[in-house]
Amino acid sequence: MPSTISTDLDSATVVPPTPDERMPMTPIPKPTSVKAHFNASLDVALQLLQKQSNQTKSSGDDSTSSLSWASAETTKDLPRPRTKNFPELYAAMPDDLITASAADTPFLDTPTCCNSRASSTSISEQQQQKPTDALDGVKGQQDQKEAADTQATCQVRARIPYPGGHFYLHVYHTDEDDKEHLAIVFGDDIRSATLEAPRDGETDMDRKIRGASTGALQQLVTNDIASRAIESDNLDIQSSLPMVHSFEPDPAEMFAASRLSVVDAPLVRIHSECFTGETVSSVRCDCGYQLAEAMRLIQQEGRGVIVYLRQEGRGIGLLEKLKAYNLQDMGHDTVDANLMLNHPADARTYGAARAILSDLGISKLRLLTNNKDKIAQLKGSDVSSKLDIVCHVPMYPRWWQKEGGEAAQLSYSRHLALKRDVMSEADRYLRTKAERMGHMLSFEESLAPSIVIPRAPTSALFSQKI
Numbered sequence: 281m282p283s284t285i286s287t288d289l290d291s292a293t294v295v296p297p298t299p300d301e302r303m304p305m306t307p308i309p310k311p312t313s314v315k316a317h318f319n320a321s322l323d324v325a326l327q328l329l330q331k332q333s334n335q336t337k338s339s340g341d342d343s344t345s346s347l348s349w350a351s352a353e354t355t356k357d358l359p360r361p362r363t364k365n366f367p368e369l370y371a372a373m374p375d376d377l378i379t380a381s382a383a384d385t386p387f388l389d390t391p392t393c394c395n396s397r398a399s400s401t402s403i404s405e406q407q408q409q410k411p412t413d414a415l416d417g418v419k420g421q422q423d424q425k426e427a428a429d430t431q432a433t434c435q436v437r438a439r440i441p442y443p444g445g446h447f448y449l450h451v452y453h454t455d456e457d458d459k460e461h462l463a464i465v466f467g468d469d470i471r472s473a474t475l476e477a478p479r480d481g482e483t484d485m486d487r488k489i490r491g492a493s494t495g496a497l498q499q500l501v502t503n504d505i506a507s508r509a510i511e512s513d514n515l516d517i518q519s520s521l522p523m524v525h526s527f528e529p530d531p532a533e534m535f536a537a538s539r540l541s542v543v544d545a546p547l548v549r550i551h552s553e554c555f556t557g558e559t560v561s562s563v564r565c566d567c568g569y570q571l572a573e574a575m576r577l578i579q580q581e582g583r584g585v586i587v588y589l590r591q592e593g594r595g596i597g598l599l600e601k602l603k604a605y606n607l608q609d610m611g612h613d614t615v616d617a618n619l620m621l622n623h624p625a626d627a628r629t630y631g632a633a634r635a636i637l638s639d640l641g642i643s644k645l646r647l648l649t650n651n652k653d654k655i656a657q658l659k660g661s662d663v664s665s666k667l668d669i670v671c672h673v674p675m676y677p678r679w680w681q682k683e684g685g686e687a688a689q690l691s692y693s694r695h696l697a698l699k700r701d702v703m704s705e706a707d708r709y710l711r712t713k714a715e716r717m718g719h720m721l722s723f724e725e726s727l728a729p730s731i732v733i734p735r736a737p738t739s740a741l742f743s744q745k746i
């Protein structure tokens with residue numbers, strides 16, 4: 281009987297071994313870099329595969345005894361990538377999608393992923409404004425040092441149904457604080473190394489309960505092979521994969537290419553908790569909009585991550601944020617209100633976010649943000665854990681976008697109501713972010729870019745019907 285591809289890592293039924301059958305697992309050291317992440321994944325996969333193979337041997341089933349995950353039947357109807365190494369899938373992003381070059385942006389060498397000239401103008405203008413002392417580069421550099429050392433461990437992963445699909449919610453603990461930071465992951469192939477790592481004495485049921493995989497591990501292995509090929513600059517994936525020989529449409533090639541997108545550049549949002557904006561729909565800030573918009577954009581692409589950090593009130597907590605709100609109602613802006621309460625304008629660091637992305641195997645990304653400080657901190661200076669932010673995607677409030685753009689999707693009356701509600705409150709907030717915190721926002725409605733989200737290099741693959 282030919283073996284078939286299982287695309288659901290958790291769908292394979294594995295009979296839990298009796299205690300005697302259980303193979304002792306060597307603990308996998310916590311990965312410290314992307315390379316280590318994949319090495320750890322492979323080690324985990326091989327150990328579990330070995331374990332699974334022992335189990336199936338003992339149960340007389342040989343269907344999982346090889347890595348032959350591509351069957352003849354599954355190959356015949358698939359479109360074939362044009363060349364051996366699929367260069368069209370890795371084609372550089374079109375020039376018109378990148379408006380701000382490193383040369384244009386002295387404080388920021390991350391281009392903007394949008395097609396508007398206005399955007400690069402506004403960025404240059406913003407960069408001439410001096411950020412507040414609380415946000416200057418010294419703080420960023422100190423934070424980067426700390427960030428490189430942060431360890432994040434995924435405790436559990438669960439599937440959450442979402443309109444039009446599902447995502448996986450991951451709960452993380454870090455050694456920085458005792459909060460439950462989250463990763464909202466779209467895409468079945470983005471996996472946590474620390475979640476998958478075997479834990480002493482656990483059964484398959486234990487693994488299932490915490491959301492780690494127990495079967496069908498071929499994908500993890502293949503994923504790792506493809507990733508290693510990329511890491512060593514060897515794009516000849518075909519020589520690294522077990523079953524790619526013909527020039528006929530081949531799911532193995534398609535699959536290998538899709539694996540590469542793990543180290544390509546998915547959309548990522550690093551989002552800070554905001555109870556008021558997200559849960560009770562406050563329009564004092566744009567946080568609720570930004571979270572919803574990030575989810576919409578990432579779901580549209582089919583894969584990507586929102587790292588949801590428990591940094592309420594830019595790190596000062598809800599209690600202090602509400603005091604700051606009262607000061608704002610007395611006429612102070614968000615920066616001054618924080619300073620009057622003896623807090624920095626922004627108390628956040630991004631070590632946890634970097635550690636979580638590393639754990640998820642993401643080293644290259646497109647970042648949804650307007651915040652230069654966030655980009656600088658995330659990038660980091662430590663070469664071994666450097667994040668490659670290929671561009672940033674502006675998070676422009678919908679009500680600032682040109683008529684006929686995204687705003688046109690709202691009904692006219694809703695649009696007017698939104699405008700009326702937010703103009704006085706949220707616009708004041710956004711204006712302060714731009715003027716005093718160096719956020720890359722332009723107030724002129726006519727300058728707001730109509731945002732074009734560049735497709736991930738491999739997204740063509742996902743849009744093909746397989």
Ligand SMILES: Nc1nc2c(ncn2[C@@H]2O[C@H](COP(=O)(O)OP(=O)(O)OP(=O)(O)O)[C@@H](O)[C@H]2O)c(=O)[nH]1
Nearest residue numbers: 552553554565591592593594601604614649650651
């Ligand atoms: N201290 C304080 N925090 C606020 C206020 N309004 C919103 N926040 C918090 O600010 C955080 C969001 O940060 P923002 O500065 O809006 O945006 P950002 O994440 O830095 O930048 P983007 O990536 O462009 O969204 C959330 O944790 C909110 O709870 C406020 O008036 N005072």
